[in-house]
Every structure is written in structure tokens, then in C-alpha cells.
Amino acid sequence: MTDPLLLLQAAADTSRAYGEFPVIGARAFVWITAEVHLMFAAFVLGVPMFAVVTEAIGIFGGDERYDRLSKEFTRLLLVAYSATAIWGAMLVFGLSTLYPRFWAYLTTIFAPSMWLYAALFFVESFTLYLYYYGWDRWKKGRAKLGHWTLGILLNVWGTIVMFIANAWLTYMMSPPRDITPTTDPTTIKLWHAIANATWMPINVHRVIANVVFGGAIVGAYASYRFLAARTEEERAHYDWMGYVGNFIAMSALIVLPFAGYWLGREIYQYDQSMGITMMGGFMSWLWVIQAFLIAVLFLTGNYYLWIGMGRIPGAERFRPYTKYLLIVLVLGAIVWGTPHTMIADSKELAAMGGSHHPFLGALGVMSAKNTAVNLMILTTFLSFLLYRRANTRPVVPWARAGTIIQGAMFAVAAGVVLFYGIRGYFVEAIVRIGFSVYQVLAVLSCIVFVTVIDILMARGAQSLGAIRWGRMPPRSQYALFILAVTFTWLMGLMGFARSGIRQYWHVWQVMQDTSKYAATPALGYASKMISLCVLIFLSLVAFVFWLGGLAEKSTFVATAEGEKGARHVGH
Amino acid sequence: MSSPLRPAIRRYAEHPFWQAVGILLLAYIVVVGVVPILPGSAIVPKSVVLQYMITVLVGVLIYVSDNEERWRQFKEPIQAVLVEPRLKVVRAVVVAGVTALVGLVAYGQVKTTVAAPPNLRSIHPAPPAEITFRGKTITLTGLENPLRRYPDSLPSYLAEGKRVYYQNCLPCHGDHLDGQGHFAPGFNPLPANFQDNGTIAQLTESFVFWRVAKGGPGLPREGTPWNSAMPVWEDFLTEREIWSVILFLYEQTGWTPRTWEKSVSGEK
Amino acid sequence: MWATNAKIVGIVLGTLALYTLIANKIPQVQSEVPQALTLGANVTPEQLVAAGEKVYTGIGGCTTCHGLGERAPNLLTDEKGQGTIGARCGKREPGKTCKQYLYESLDNPTAYVVSGYQPIMPVMTKQLSPAQVWSVIAFLESQGGTVDVTASDIPTTSPASPTSPTSPGGGGGAGGAAFAGGSTDPKAIIQAAGCLACHKLDGQGQVIAPDLTHVGSRRDAESIRRKILDPASSVTKGYEKLAGIMPKSFGTMMSAAQLEALVQYLAAHK
Structure with a gap:
């Protein structure tokens, strides 16, 4: 903190640097508009990704249902798209009127990218219109492939748009080191500002998170339609759609922590004290809340799968084992949620000899937590595997050997995770950090190889009866709602973490926030804001979906339900 | 003497409701009673006990409800207590017990004590550069x-x-x-x-x-x-x-x- | 259907409420903006007093002497029946207001020394920024008097800088345990060690401690060396009352080469 900077800031204060918004205040206004805009944006970026994938499955796999599913996804996009734009406009107006000095600074650096952003947004919208309204027109043969290409283009535009916006906000977090408070913003090269330390990690993290988020919202939509369905067939269709949404969300969720890990590492490398503020400083409690939310996600996601086994003939073979998976998950959640620094009153503190519990404290450190979460991921994957295999019996001659190899892979992966977890207690921190990479690699390679074996093994497998889509108790659908709410809330929370570690800086150590809202609020206040944003978002989404239902009948078409063996996604 | 008791015990042990109660009790005993007496250990702070118990409770609820049959069985005793005339006494006890429990919790929350409230400070705050x-x-x-x-x-x-x-x-x-x-x-x-x-x-x-x-x-x-x-x-x-x-x-x-x-x- | 809708809304609201509750249940910590020393043009007397109190009890080091009842007059408590500093400051020197008197005490402490005390107070305006000095004055005035310090008293030209009375000689390598980056230039050492805060040398510095300009004629190199390493070993005549003021740590803060350079330099001052 150099002194010329403080002087500069003080001088800037005298001119009009900040506006004020009635009642809720400037910060709250920008907070809400940014967060809701981001949620809609995540939705409209995530959904096209699997709309394209499901369309491809429909084209190349020849299953009509996927094509219809894809179209229904896209229909959800149309209205959500304008909502994104509206909230984005509110955010921009909010920033330019409430934080004019900061906004002027950002525009000075990023102006050309902002023009490009607007242009791409325009192109993206029209690609979406073509994609949706041309669906039935270009239905056959080469035209269909052209249509699919439109979908890919839609994703390309969307991704570029997001990358550009990410450049602005990552610049705020991690401006290149040679930029100081006295640097004239007009002299900063655009690309230099864009390619800052956290840009790529955020890009990757957000692409994956968008898929998760899109999947979760689509799942909630499907579960709503399921609960509202009047016929068996409609119920079957939306049951299946909810399953697909959940499947996509959970599979992408499994890779998300690794992207997050990369981001965290870049933050640490960019600025140690920023990293410590995030993980160990005033934000450390945020991670306990995050652990709780992720435990909810894992448990609810698995719960949905296990209930789903009730509709699969043949699943009863695996049901007795789910309780062991549950035990692993609950133990994992307990370890993962164990705080290192415990909330305790003075008597308990005296008994423990400090805020670290002499015995349970060992569960509060990184080694234990990484081990727990990796085992939880493995368990969830195993749930999926059992679910996939539930109504088939493999017929390939090496089926037995294959299963044994798969089992061995699980054992090895779990062993590696446990080994490095325990070993982590006996080495210094810097080595321990490296161990988490080995754990992750073990889990990832187990997932990849086991899946490959499973696909090979499922060839020509004998069916034990069609999945009875639609035979789900309502509480499974409520689980999907909990998933959607939790994902959305988690997104708000992580957004607060990412933005909050800048603390009282607009641009980290370059431009200080001298408004009366410069202090970073406590978690309690943040959680209320997050809940409010989630509520606004979900209400609007409900409205959007309701509108969609008004305008058009559901894309559901009665067909011979569950045609032969009803394959799952993921094949 | 014990022979007529066995089937009764088994019936309870296999019933999801009593399993759930048993698991919760067991978890509570382990966290509050067993962990502190391990070598080099100490009492578990109340906040952590609460956290563990909630996690276990969620796990138990998942266990009893992830299967239609088990869920139905689990609900049976609850419904019975609420409606069956022969369980009038039990019902009264449960209603009174729940009311008293809520009252006690509320009392515990608002009661003033001389002890400093639980403290939460960052042991290792971010150092300045x-x-x-x-x-x-x-x-x-x-x-x-x-x-x-x-x-x-x-x-x-x-x-x-x-x-x-x-x-x-x-x-x-x-x-x-x-x-x-x-x-x-x-x-x-x-x-x-x-x-x-x-x-x-x-x-x-x-x-x-x-x-x-x-x-x-x-x-x-x-x-x-x-x-x-x-x-x-x-x-x-x-x-x-x-x-x-x-x-x-x-x-x-x-x-x-x-x-x-x-x-x-x-x-x- | 309405029952289902109500259930969905209930679940959504319940989940949100649960998360919000948990996040509110843990004790709350807000990350505050660090208090910058810049006191803007519209600083209030209360802000000045608050800032001054921090300087007084903290970085200013005032409590090292004031308030102990021996080395310097009490400021925050009664001093010989004359009341606290705010109450008596205007009556100390004829023709000087409270504010002027206090500023003089900080800027030129030897100009008026309360009887019964030694002139040992360092020049605080050399150690503190103007903003800090004026906030201390505001704080002292608030102790039994009225605060009349305003933002216009603080010269705006010089920035509020963190106190660094001894650093200009070259900050020294990170972690290096020696002054002036290990330089053996005696002038740099004297500068960095802050000798002149008490001693006078070649017309510069304070007169709290013995004048060093002709120290070479009083002491030989051996005596000077011992005096630096162990200040209590000998006391110059006339300064007995101040024995023990000189820090004992200089010996551990210099390399042997630096110590020798300094000793030879001083011994040559005949």
C-alpha cells in the first residue's frame, strides 16, 4: 500500500466517484443484478452444450427421443435468453451510474472487447433463433447436420462471449503485476489485461460449472412437469428428462473440484496473501458452509439414483449394497465438514487446549478432506455404475473377469487415495499439496477405465426388463428441487468468495474501493443476499417455464414408451 | 425366559424405525462418549456434535426412504402413534415431550450465562505482504x-x-x-x-x-x-x-x- | 396441483432458509477496510481524537514516559493538582493557546520543559506525520479541554507517511540483521541507528545525551566500544539521571565490521 495511491484515492473521492441507489444501496443493487445475470447466463450457456450433445445422440444413435429432448431444452433457452440480456443491461447501468469512476477505468482498458462482446451477443441471439425455429424445417439428412452445426456455433459464440466477460472480472482480481495504481489505464495493452493469471482457470471452471448448473435447472424443470403430469406417458417422459438432467449435472460436478483446485492454485501463486485470505482468513468459514452444501449435493444425488433403482427391474440385486455406499458417503461428509478451528466456548476450549481438537483436529486438515471428497466421488461413481448395470446382465464371455478388474480398479483407486491421505500427515505442506494431484489422478483414471470396460461389457447385454420410467415416488422429484436450489446457492456462495477476496479493492491493489460499502460483509449478510438472488432467479425461471408452457404444448409426444430396453444416456 | 423375547427383539432390530433410532443413539454415544475417552482426545464441542448428528440424521433419513417398502415400514409407528386409539398414552407423552423439548431449547437459547459466547476467530489470519x-x-x-x-x-x-x-x-x-x-x-x-x-x-x-x-x-x-x-x-x-x-x-x-x-x- | 406447488415452494424456501440460517449461525466476521492515515478535508474532531488516541497509545510511543509519574508529566491523569493535560495546556506558557503549546511540545520539546523534569523528550514531528501529530494534539485536547484542531491545521502537501525515523539510510536487505544493509560507512550507520535522536554530532542532533562532537577526547576507542555494547558500563559526568536511557541492543544490531567502523569514526572526533 503505497502512499501516493492513498493520496490519489483521496483526491478521487472529492469528485463524483460513487452513486447511491435508494433503499437497498449501491452495492446490494450491483450484487443482485450481477448475480441474477450470472445465473441466467450460466443457464443459457450450459443448456446449449448438452442440447447439442443430446441432438448428436439423437442423430447418430437414431433415438428420436433425444432429438425431442434437445428441442425442449432449447425452448427453455429462448425466454431465458432475453432475461439474461435484461439483467445484464441492469448490471451495466448499475455499474455506470453507481460506480462511475471504476466503470470509466474498466472501459478505458477494455473498450474494444466490449464492442466485440455486444456484436457477438447479437450474432449469438440470431443463431439461437435459427437453431430453435429451424428445428422442424431442417429435420432430415444433410439439413439436420447443418442444423446441428448451428447448435455448435451457438456454443462457440456463447463461450467466446463468456471468455470476454471473464477477462473483465479476472482483471479485477488479478491485474498483471506490472500494473500499479499510478499506471495510466490508456497505456495498458488490451491483451495484456485479458490474459491475466486467473483468466483461463476461471474460463474452464465456469464452462464446467455452467454444464452442472444447466443440468440441475433442467432437472428441476422436468421434475416440476413430472409432478404436474396428467398421463402416465407424460410422467415417463419427464422422469427420463429429469434423470438426464441429473446425470449431466452430477457427471460434470465430479470434474468441477479439479478445475476449482487449479483456480485456487493460480490465486495462491498470483498473491499469497489473497490465497490465505480466501482459505484461512476471514473467509475460512465459507468453506465449511461449502463443504456442507457439497455434502448435500452428493447425498441428494445418490439418493435420487437409489430411489430410481426402484423402477429398474433387476436392480434389486444391487439394492442391499447401497447402504454401504451410504455409510461411506455419510462418513465422508462428516470428515469433510469437520472444521479445523472449531466453534467452542471457553470451557470446551480449555478442555481441548486450543481451538484445534486434539483428536478430531486431525480430520480438519487438507489431507483428510481431500481423501474424504475423493472417496465420495468414487462412491457416487459406483452408484452410477450400479444404476447403469441394474437392468442388464452382461453376456460377453469375459464378463466375470471384467467385473473383477473393475472391482480391483476401485480398490486400487481407493487404496491410492487412502495411502496419500494418510501419508500426507507425515510430510511437509508443500509435498502434501502435491499429493492431492495423485489422489485426483487415481480417481479420474479409475473412472475412465472402469467406464470403458463397462461400455465394452454392456455390448449385447441381456435385458432384465424395460425401465419403468415414471414409476418414481414424488420425493425423488423433490430431491431434484433440492439439488437445483443447492447448486444455485452454491454458485452464489462461490461468487461471493471469488469477488470477496478482493476485499476493499475494485481492482486488486490497483484501484481501491473508497465507497462506504468498501468493507467486505460477513457471511451472514452474504447468505441473505445469496438467498434473495436465488429466490429472484428461481421465481423468474418458474415464470419463464410457465410462459413456455402457455405458448406451446410440451414437446412430449406419445410413443411406444420405453422402446426396447430404454437405454440410458451415457452410452 | 429369554426365548419368547428373542423374536420381539429381532422384530425391533429389523424395523426401520427402530433401526433409525438405534443408529442415532449409537452415533450420539460415539461422538459424546467414546471420542473423548480415546487416548489424547478431549470433549467434542457442542457445535461439532450438532453438526455430526445432523449429518447422521440426514443419512438415516436417506436410508429409510430410498426404498418404498422401507419407507412405508418406517412411517408405520409414527402414523400409529398419531392416530391409533390404543396408543393414546404414548401420543400424550410424545406431544408433551416434544413441547417440553422445544421449550427447553428455546430456554437454553435465551438464558443468560456468565460464560463468554463461543468464539470464532481466525487463528491464522492473512499476513500483510x-x-x-x-x-x-x-x-x-x-x-x-x-x-x-x-x-x-x-x-x-x-x-x-x-x-x-x-x-x-x-x-x-x-x-x-x-x-x-x-x-x-x-x-x-x-x-x-x-x-x-x-x-x-x-x-x-x-x-x-x-x-x-x-x-x-x-x-x-x-x-x-x-x-x-x-x-x-x-x-x-x-x-x-x-x-x-x-x-x-x-x-x-x-x-x-x-x-x-x-x-x-x-x-x- | 396446488398442493404440489405449495410443497415445491415450501421445499425451495425451506432449503434457502436452512442455508441462510447456518451461515448466520456461525459468529460473523466482516473484513474491514484498513484505517488509512489520510484524514480528508472534512475530518471530524471525533475522528481526529480517535486517531490520536491510537497514535498516543501505539506508534507514538508516548506512554513509554508519560503516565508513569517519573520520567515525564502525566497527561491523561492529574498532574500535581493541575488537572489533566487538556485542562492545563492553555496555562503553561503565557501567550500560547493550548493548541500552540501542544504543537510546540511535540515540535520543539526543549523550548519549554516543565520544572522537575529533564529535557529528554524527542522531537515528535520528526517521527510522526503531520496528520498523526495533529491527531495526537486533538486527543490531548480532548482530555479535559475542548478540541479545536481542524483539518486546515494539517498541511496537505506532505503525505501521511508511516513513521520511518531510522530507515532512510537504506532499508537493509530483507532479514539482514545489520543496519543500513550492512554498510560500513559510519555516517550511514549513525543515520540508520538513530543516534542523533539523542546525541549531537557535528552540530546535528539532539542534546538529550552527551554531545559526541569531541567524544574522542574524552574516551578512547576501547571505551567507546564498551559504551556501545554495554551502555551501563560507564556514564558521562552530568548525565547520571539519564543512565539507562540508551538502548542496550545496538551491539546485537551491528556487524563487527560496522561496530569497528563506528568506533574508529567516533574515536577520531577529538
Whole structure:
């Protein structure tokens, strides 16, 4: 903190640097508009990704249902798209009127990218219109492939748009080191500002998170339609759609922590004290809340799968084992949620000899937590595997050997995770950090190889009866709602973490926030804001979906339900 | 005598409702009763007990409801208690019990006590990038103990560190460096236990230097509400004395200080 | 259907409420903006007093002498029946207001020394920024008097800088345990060690401690060396009352080469 900077800031204060918004205040206004805009944006970026994938499955796999599913996804996009734009406009107006000095600074650096952003947004919208309204027109043969290409283009535009916006906000977090408070913003090269330390990690993290988020919202939509369905067939269709949404969300969720890990590492490398503020400083409690939310996600996601086994003939073979998976998950959640620094009153503190519990404290450190979460991921994957295999019996001659190899892979992966977890207690921190990479690699390679074996093994497998889509108790659908709410809330929370570690800086150590809202609020206040944003978002989404239902009948078409063996996604 | 009892016990043991009750009881006994009596352990704070019990409760609810049949069985006794005329007494007891429980919880929440409320302070708040030590600016980021640069003189530095420790730190941090000095019971927060794997073992030497030099008054706000009583040692010790005592702390406890990222990527 | 809708809304609201509750249940920590020393043009007397109190009890080091009842007059408590400093400051020197008197005490402490005390107070305006000095004055005035310090008293030209009375000689390598980056230039050492805060040398510095300009004629190199390493070993005549003021730590803060350079330099001052 150099002194010329403080002087500069003080001088800037005298001119009009900040506006004020009635009642809720400037910060709250920008907070809400940014967060809701981001949620809609995540939705409209995530959904096209699997709309394209499901369309491809429909084209190349020849299953009509996927094509219809894809179209229904896209229909959800149309209205959500304008909502994104509206909230984005509110955010921009909010920033330019409430934080004019900061906004002027950002525009000075990023102006050309902002023009490009607007242009791409325009192109993206029209690609979406073509994609949706041309669906039935270009239905056959080469035209269909052209249509699919439109979908890919839609994703390309969307991704570029997001990358550009990410450049602005990552610049705020991690401006290149040679930029100081006295640097004239007009002299900063655009690309230099864009390619800052956290840009790529955020890009990757957000692409994956968008898929998760899109999947979760689509799942909630499907579960709503399921609960509202009047016929068996409609119920079957939306049951299946909810399953697909959940499947996509959970599979992408499994890779998300690794992207997050990369981001965290870049933050640490960019600025140690920023990293410590995030993980160990005033934000450390945020991670306990995050652990709780992720435990909810894992448990609810698995719960949905296990209930789903009730509709699969043949699943009863695996049901007795789910309780062991549950035990692993609950133990994992307990370890993962164990705080290192415990909330305790003075008597308990005296008994423990400090805020670290002499015995349970060992569960509060990184080694234990990484081990727990990796085992939880493995368990969830195993749930999926059992679910996939539930109504088939493999017929390939090496089926037995294959299963044994798969089992061995699980054992090895779990062993590696446990080994490095325990070993982590006996080495210094810097080595321990490296161990988490080995754990992750073990889990990832187990997932990849086991899946490959499973696909090979499922060839020509004998069916034990069609999945009875639609035979789900309502509480499974409520689980999907909990998933959607939790994902959305988690997104708000992580957004607060990412933005909050800048603390009282607009641009980290370059431009200080001298408004009366410069202090970073406590978690309690943040959680209320997050809940409010989630509520606004979900209400609007409900409205959007309701509108969609008004305008058009559901894309559901009665067909011979569950045609032969009803394959799952993921094949 | 026992033969007619067995089937009854088994019926209870296999019934999801009683299984759920049993698991919850067992978990509670383990967390509250068993964990504290393990060697080297201590009582589990109430906040953590609550957290564990909620997690187990969620697990139990998932267990009883992930299967239609089990869910139906689980609900049976609950429904029976609520509607069946023959269970009138049980119903009355449950209603009274729940009411009393809610009342007790509410009472416990609002009752005033003399004890300080549970404290939550960041034990290791983010250090500043640089500090002013007796008017001299010291950059903490990337800083390592300068005394380590003279391996030949380490024994003498260690001797000096030991002297400094026993002259200044002993009363609070104790003879065993475990935070159990004579004065320790009077403090909130308690003096740091250097033997614990969560204190100096997790920190760089520059962080320890910052904490020693600036003491409790130098803690940022997240270190509140109960600031540590650690004195501002820069007023009493020289820079070299602080570095030597840090050297002594690591040497004596056997921990190795956390190293900076860069040095490792250089090695590998 | 309405029952289902109500259930969905209930679940959504319940989940949100649960998360919000948990996040509110843990004790709350807000990350505050660090208090910058810049006191803007519209600083209130209360802000000045608050800032001054921090300087007084903290970085200013005032409590080292004031308030102990021996070395310097009490300021925050009664001094010989004359009341606290705010109450008596205007009556100390004829023709000087409270504010002027206090500023003089900080800027030129030897100009008026309360009888019964030694002139040992350092020049605080050399150690503190103007903003700090004026906030201390505001704080002292608030102790039994009225605060009349305003923002216009604080010269705006010089920035509020963190106190660094001894650093300009070259900050020294990070972690290096020696003054002035280990330089053996005696002038740099004297500068960095802050000798002139008490001693006078070649017309510069304070007169609290013995004048060093002709120290070489009083002491030989050996005596000077011992005096630096162990200030209590000998006391110059006439300064017995100030024995023990000189820090004992200089010996541990210099390399042997630096110590020798300094000793030879001083011994040559005949």
C-alpha cells in the first residue's frame, strides 16, 4: 500500500466517484443484478452444450427421443435468453451510474472487447433463433447436420462471449503485476489485461460449472412437469428428462473440484496473501458452509439414483449394497465438514487446549478432506455404475473377469487415495499439496477405465426388463428441487468468495474501493443476499417455464414408451 | 425366559424405525462418549456434535426412504402413534415431550450465562505482504529465516533462541512448547501449542516472525473478538533474537516450516 | 396441483432458509477496510481524537514516559493538582493557546520543559506525520479541554507517511540483521541507528545525551566500544539521571565490521 495511491484515492473521492441507489444501496443493487445475470447466463450457456450433445445422440444413435429432448431444452433457452440480456443491461447501468469512476477505468482498458462482446451477443441471439425455429424445417439428412452445426456455433459464440466477460472480472482480481495504481489505464495493452493469471482457470471452471448448473435447472424443470403430469406417458417422459438432467449435472460436478483446485492454485501463486485470505482468513468459514452444501449435493444425488433403482427391474440385486455406499458417503461428509478451528466456548476450549481438537483436529486438515471428497466421488461413481448395470446382465464371455478388474480398479483407486491421505500427515505442506494431484489422478483414471470396460461389457447385454420410467415416488422429484436450489446457492456462495477476496479493492491493489460499502460483509449478510438472488432467479425461471408452457404444448409426444430396453444416456 | 423375547427383539432390530433410532443413539454415544475417552482426545464441542448428528440424521433419513417398502415400514409407528386409539398414552407423552423439548431449547437459547459466547476467530489470519519492524520495512512474502543462510552458526543461533525462549516465552507457551505454561489458563485465546500439527507446522517462518513481532495488538480484525495477549515482541527483542527463537521452535518440536511455492518448483 | 406447488415452494424456501440460517449461525466476521492515515478535508474532531488516541497509545510511543509519574508529566491523569493535560495546556506558557503549546511540545520539546523534569523528550514531528501529530494534539485536547484542531491545521502537501525515523539510510536487505544493509560507512550507520535522536554530532542532533562532537577526547576507542555494547558500563559526568536511557541492543544490531567502523569514526572526533 503505497502512499501516493492513498493520496490519489483521496483526491478521487472529492469528485463524483460513487452513486447511491435508494433503499437497498449501491452495492446490494450491483450484487443482485450481477448475480441474477450470472445465473441466467450460466443457464443459457450450459443448456446449449448438452442440447447439442443430446441432438448428436439423437442423430447418430437414431433415438428420436433425444432429438425431442434437445428441442425442449432449447425452448427453455429462448425466454431465458432475453432475461439474461435484461439483467445484464441492469448490471451495466448499475455499474455506470453507481460506480462511475471504476466503470470509466474498466472501459478505458477494455473498450474494444466490449464492442466485440455486444456484436457477438447479437450474432449469438440470431443463431439461437435459427437453431430453435429451424428445428422442424431442417429435420432430415444433410439439413439436420447443418442444423446441428448451428447448435455448435451457438456454443462457440456463447463461450467466446463468456471468455470476454471473464477477462473483465479476472482483471479485477488479478491485474498483471506490472500494473500499479499510478499506471495510466490508456497505456495498458488490451491483451495484456485479458490474459491475466486467473483468466483461463476461471474460463474452464465456469464452462464446467455452467454444464452442472444447466443440468440441475433442467432437472428441476422436468421434475416440476413430472409432478404436474396428467398421463402416465407424460410422467415417463419427464422422469427420463429429469434423470438426464441429473446425470449431466452430477457427471460434470465430479470434474468441477479439479478445475476449482487449479483456480485456487493460480490465486495462491498470483498473491499469497489473497490465497490465505480466501482459505484461512476471514473467509475460512465459507468453506465449511461449502463443504456442507457439497455434502448435500452428493447425498441428494445418490439418493435420487437409489430411489430410481426402484423402477429398474433387476436392480434389486444391487439394492442391499447401497447402504454401504451410504455409510461411506455419510462418513465422508462428516470428515469433510469437520472444521479445523472449531466453534467452542471457553470451557470446551480449555478442555481441548486450543481451538484445534486434539483428536478430531486431525480430520480438519487438507489431507483428510481431500481423501474424504475423493472417496465420495468414487462412491457416487459406483452408484452410477450400479444404476447403469441394474437392468442388464452382461453376456460377453469375459464378463466375470471384467467385473473383477473393475472391482480391483476401485480398490486400487481407493487404496491410492487412502495411502496419500494418510501419508500426507507425515510430510511437509508443500509435498502434501502435491499429493492431492495423485489422489485426483487415481480417481479420474479409475473412472475412465472402469467406464470403458463397462461400455465394452454392456455390448449385447441381456435385458432384465424395460425401465419403468415414471414409476418414481414424488420425493425423488423433490430431491431434484433440492439439488437445483443447492447448486444455485452454491454458485452464489462461490461468487461471493471469488469477488470477496478482493476485499476493499475494485481492482486488486490497483484501484481501491473508497465507497462506504468498501468493507467486505460477513457471511451472514452474504447468505441473505445469496438467498434473495436465488429466490429472484428461481421465481423468474418458474415464470419463464410457465410462459413456455402457455405458448406451446410440451414437446412430449406419445410413443411406444420405453422402446426396447430404454437405454440410458451415457452410452 | 429369554426365548419368547428373542423374536420381539429381532422384530425391533429389523424395523426401520427402530433401526433409525438405534443408529442415532449409537452415533450420539460415539461422538459424546467414546471420542473423548480415546487416548489424547478431549470433549467434542457442542457445535461439532450438532453438526455430526445432523449429518447422521440426514443419512438415516436417506436410508429409510430410498426404498418404498422401507419407507412405508418406517412411517408405520409414527402414523400409529398419531392416530391409533390404543396408543393414546404414548401420543400424550410424545406431544408433551416434544413441547417440553422445544421449550427447553428455546430456554437454553435465551438464558443468560456468565460464560463468554463461543468464539470464532481466525487463528491464522492473512499476513500483510510487508511489515515495519522498528522502522525498517520487511517484506514477508517469500521471506525465509535469514539465519538459515549460515549453517555453521546454527548451533549458536539455536542456543540463543533457547535462551530467548526460556527468558520470554516460557510462562505462557510452557516448558514443552505445548501452550501449557503457568499463565496459560488465564488467557482466552489460549497460548499457541507449538507441538500441535495445526500451528507452526502449517506456517512459513515469515508468518511466525510476523506473529512474534507484532503480537496480539498486531492481529487484523478477523483475529478478534478475543485478541491474543501475545506482547508486541519487536519492542523487546531484536530481529535476530526473534529469528533465533523461531529457529529454536522448529528445532525443538521437530516440525519443518512451510516453504514457499517457488523454491519447490525450482527443486523438481 | 396446488398442493404440489405449495410443497415445491415450501421445499425451495425451506432449503434457502436452512442455508441462510447456518451461515448466520456461525459468529460473523466482516473484513474491514484498513484505517488509512489520510484524514480528508472534512475530518471530524471525533475522528481526529480517535486517531490520536491510537497514535498516543501505539506508534507514538508516548506512554513509554508519560503516565508513569517519573520520567515525564502525566497527561491523561492529574498532574500535581493541575488537572489533566487538556485542562492545563492553555496555562503553561503565557501567550500560547493550548493548541500552540501542544504543537510546540511535540515540535520543539526543549523550548519549554516543565520544572522537575529533564529535557529528554524527542522531537515528535520528526517521527510522526503531520496528520498523526495533529491527531495526537486533538486527543490531548480532548482530555479535559475542548478540541479545536481542524483539518486546515494539517498541511496537505506532505503525505501521511508511516513513521520511518531510522530507515532512510537504506532499508537493509530483507532479514539482514545489520543496519543500513550492512554498510560500513559510519555516517550511514549513525543515520540508520538513530543516534542523533539523542546525541549531537557535528552540530546535528539532539542534546538529550552527551554531545559526541569531541567524544574522542574524552574516551578512547576501547571505551567507546564498551559504551556501545554495554551502555551501563560507564556514564558521562552530568548525565547520571539519564543512565539507562540508551538502548542496550545496538551491539546485537551491528556487524563487527560496522561496530569497528563506528568506533574508529567516533574515536577520531577529538
